[in-house]
Amino acid sequence: MLKAENLHCVYTSGLIKTVKKTAVCGVDLEIFPGETVAIVGESGCGKSTLAKMLVQQLAPTSGEVFFEGTKLTGMNWNNLGKFVGKIQLIPQNPDDVLDPRWTVERSVAEPFVVCGGLSREEISENVDALFAEVGLSAEHKPRYPHELSGGELQRVVIARALALKPELLVCDEATSMLDVSVQAFIVAVLKEIQTKRGLGLVFITHDLEAAKAVSDRVLVMYAGEIVEEGKDVFDRPLHPYTRALLDAVRYASLDVVLQEEDRALPDGFLGCPYFRLCRERTVACKEPQKLRDVSGRLVRCWKS
Amino acid sequence: MSDVLLKVSGVSVSIPTGQGNVHAVDDAAFSINKHEVFSLIGESGSGKSILGQAIMRLLPPNAVFSGKVELDGTEISALSEKEMQKIRGKTVASIAQNPYLAMNPGIRVGTQVAEPMRAHLGLSKEDAKARTRRALKYFDILPPEVREREYPFQYSGGMLQRAMVAMGTAADPELIIADEPTKGVDVLKRRNIAAIFQKVASEGCAFLLITHDVGFARAMSDRIAVNYCGQIIEIAGKDAFFKEPLHPYSKALLDAVPERGMHPIPGSSPSMIEVPEGCRFHPRCPHKTERCLADPPVVEMARRCVRCWLYA
Ligand SMILES: Nc1ncnc2c1ncn2[C@@H]1O[C@H](COP(=O)(O)OP(=O)(O)OP(=O)(O)O)[C@@H](O)[C@H]1O
Ligand SMILES: Nc1ncnc2c1ncn2[C@@H]1O[C@H](COP(=O)(O)OP(=O)(O)OP(=O)(O)O)[C@@H](O)[C@H]1O
Ligand code: SF4
Numbered sequence: 249m250l251k252a253e254n255l256h257c258v259y260t261s262g263l264i265k266t267v268k269k270t271a272v273c274g275v276d277l278e279i280f281p282g283e284t285v286a287i288v289g290e291s292g293c294g295k296s297t298l299a300k301m302l303v304q305q306l307a308p309t310s311g312e313v314f315f316e317g318t319k320l321t322g323m324n325w326n327n328l329g330k331f332v333g334k335i336q337l338i339p340q341n342p343d344d345v346l347d348p349r350w351t352v353e354r355s356v357a358e359p360f361v362v363c364g365g366l367s368r369e370e371i372s373e374n375v376d377a378l379f380a381e382v383g384l385s386a387e388h389k390p391r392y393p394h395e396l397s398g399g400e401l402q403r404v405v406i407a408r409a410l411a412l413k414p415e416l417l418v419c420d421e422a423t424s425m426l427d428v429s430v431q432a433f434i435v436a437v438l439k440e441i442q443t444k445r446g447l448g449l450v451f452i453t454h455d456l457e458a459a460k461a462v463s464d465r466v467l468v469m470y471a472g473e474i475v476e477e478g479k480d481v482f483d484r485p486l487h488p489y490t491r492a493l494l495d496a497v498r499y500a501s502l503d504v505v506l507q508e509e510d511r512a513l514p515d516g517f518l519g520c521p522y523f524r525l526c527r528e529r530t531v532a533c534k535e536p537q538k539l540r541d542v543s544g545r546l547v548r549c550w551k552s
Numbered sequence: 553m554s555d556v557l558l559k560v561s562g563v564s565v566s567i568p569t570g571q572g573n574v575h576a577v578d579d580a581a582f583s584i585n586k587h588e589v590f591s592l593i594g595e596s597g598s599g600k601s602i603l604g605q606a607i608m609r610l611l612p613p614n615a616v617f618s619g620k621v622e623l624d625g626t627e628i629s630a631l632s633e634k635e636m637q638k639i640r641g642k643t644v645a646s647i648a649q650n651p652y653l654a655m656n657p658g659i660r661v662g663t664q665v666a667e668p669m670r671a672h673l674g675l676s677k678e679d680a681k682a683r684t685r686r687a688l689k690y691f692d693i694l695p696p697e698v699r700e701r702e703y704p705f706q707y708s709g710g711m712l713q714r715a716m717v718a719m720g721t722a723a724d725p726e727l728i729i730a731d732e733p734t735k736g737v738d739v740l741k742r743r744n745i746a747a748i749f750q751k752v753a754s755e756g757c758a759f760l761l762i763t764h765d766v767g768f769a770r771a772m773s774d775r776i777a778v779n780y781c782g783q784i785i786e787i788a789g790k791d792a793f794f795k796e797p798l799h800p801y802s803k804a805l806l807d808a809v810p811e812r813g814m815h816p817i818p819g820s821s822p823s824m825i826e827v828p829e830g831c832r833f834h835p836r837c838p839h840k841t842e843r844c845l846a847d848p849p850v851v852e853m854a855r856r857c858v859r860c861w862l863y864a
């Protein structure tokens with residue numbers, strides 16, 4: 249359904265002295281209809297950047313995105329319009345899509361208004377149904393974003409993303425402010441839509457237990473690259489970083505885990521990006537690492 | 553002096569809206585000792601953040617507050633705004649739920665993190681800067697010399713969250729109210745946050761931790777309180793709580809964690825305007841009987857309490 253090839257994103261900032269920062273570096277990925285893919289990885293490794301590139305909110309520095317065979321990158325706005333409803337992003341920060349001066353009802357109705365073809369009554373019926381679907385009631389509708397709790401706001405954004413019946417939904421930390429029960433409820437709603445309509449789901453999350461519970465396939469990212477990909481990653485992690493991640497879940501030791509003095513790799517270092525922190529590193533890790541197929545699993549580490 | 557640092561008694565908050573009054577907090581009563589980590593978990597939209605804001609006196613301007621909040625023997629709910637400003641950030645620090653709203657988008661992150669140290673600890677510019685760098689480095693915002701000069705929009709979600717934690721713990725406060733401090737933070741860095749909280753707590757600081765992360769609450773807290781529809785329905789020591797939660801809502805909540813298969817609680821969250829009569833959980837409770845239509849008492853037991861007729 250959605251296919252991304254060799255995506256890169258480099259942020260440049262600063263007017264006088266430009267600083268370049270690579271956020272995503274050579275990501276290939278494919279998502280099939282009706283599939284749930286979880287993306288996990290450390291904070292700042294480029295997950296949100298990748299999500300924005302997949303939904304065409306951010307133009308990749310290089311690389312291509314295809315949706316059902318059609319190339320989206322580089323397409324002009326008029327043609328892209330046809331796809332806007334089909335691929336939706338639930339951003340990490342609700343303020344990205346909600347206008348603080350609008351009631352949340354108006355924000356959820358907006359996609360219908362933009363698409364046209366519906367009468368006022370039909371729009372308001374649809375909006376009511378969406379609010380009910382995410383577990384909100386009529387009392388929340390006429391409020392402004394700052395008058396809702398964090399979790400309620402997150403659900404408003406989910407309702408808005410579901411408005412145009414998307415075929416692919418990218419959820420960037422979409423349930424991070426919900427309690428476990430409401431989170432389970434939202435996941436159940438999404439899964440139901442998935443079985444009904446074959447919705448493709450991308451779940452970006454730091455909650456590894458949730459990722460394990462909902463996903464068919466897991467991608468592990470580190471420093472802008474995919475370091476491991478496969479079906480039973482959490483049961484049998486192969487990459488040293490994935491293993492470190494899973495060990496941390498148990499809060500086993502609360503000793504202060506200070507990071508190494510300097511994590512930054514020397515300029516021009518092309519080897520494994522996890523080199524500085526990896527307990528299993530050897531000289532051979534200074535060579536560039538490719539994603540290798542290890543019995544149905546893709547791993548970016550020569551040791552596995 | 554007793555060991556009690558924060559004492560909240562009979563606090564209620566209601567917020568008028570076009571549809572009626574939102575009863576966000578109803579009769580909250582608890583106290584937090586020095587060194588203690590007190591966690592508030594519970595349903596989304598049940599009034600946890602509003603309770604935190606009520607203690608900090610940062611409620612929406614139209615909210616109606618009643619009750620009493622005492623900090624170290626001083627009734628802070630009766631102080632003037634000017635006196636309260638001195639307490640905020642110095643004695644009590646808060647880590648707000650939404651970092652994008654709490655951070656000023658036009659000021660460099662380093663300057664914002666250093667601000668409480670300059671204002672409340674009276675550090676010189678250089679000292680504050682050095683300390684800020686150390687804090688950023690501790691929270692893995694690397695390299696600090698570059699990151700301190702960046703603006704909030706250049707940070708990833710979890711990075712900004714960690715910058716907020718750095719800011720909140722900067723000025724050696726006595727009480728930290730942390731609202732969802734770990735959201736958007738990966739498990740390895742969550743451990744750093746847990747570790748620094750425990751270090752700060754061992755130095756005498758108390759915590760009111762508002763969180764949905766049950767694992768984090770379990771790892772961190774001394775006591776747990778559970779909130780449902782504006783009311784605290786259970787308070788218990790951590791071990792006792794996780795061994796055997798008493799309130800039917802607490803039980804259902806712990807059953808919804810991903811490890812146990814993500815089973816949502818049947819039924820929907822109640823309205824906060826027209827709250828259910830009697831026990832607020834009764835429309836969804838598997839154990840309800842006739843008497844649950846009357847307000848349940850807060851049943852005090854050895855070192856824990858629960859608001860439910862089953863234990864009366
Ligand atoms: N607008 C921007 N300008 C400059 N740098 C940016 C910008 N947005 C993100 N970055 C940088 O790109 C990197 C990746 O950010 P991204 O938001 O994709 O991370 P993430 O994996 O989503 O992290 P988190 O889990 O914390 O949300 C970070 O180092 C961040 O500082
Ligand atoms: N300014 C406001 N005006 C009216 N109602 C409000 C306002 N702020 C919050 N509320 C309502 O008060 C209730 C409690 O909100 P609060 O933010 O305390 O919830 P919460 O327990 O922190 O939830 P979450 O876990 O989702 O953050 C919610 O029902 C919310 O809709
Ligand atoms: S390639 Fe080497 S440094 Fe990288 S993860 Fe594998 S063992 Fe560790």
Ligand code: SF4
Nearest residue numbers: 831834837844860861
């Ligand atoms: S008071 Fe009754 S309805 Fe409420 S939680 Fe207890 S048993 Fe259930």
Ligand SMILES: [Mg+2]
Nearest residue numbers: 296340708709
């Ligand atoms: Mg992100």
Ligand SMILES: [Mg+2]
Nearest residue numbers: 397398601649
């Ligand atoms: Mg809240």
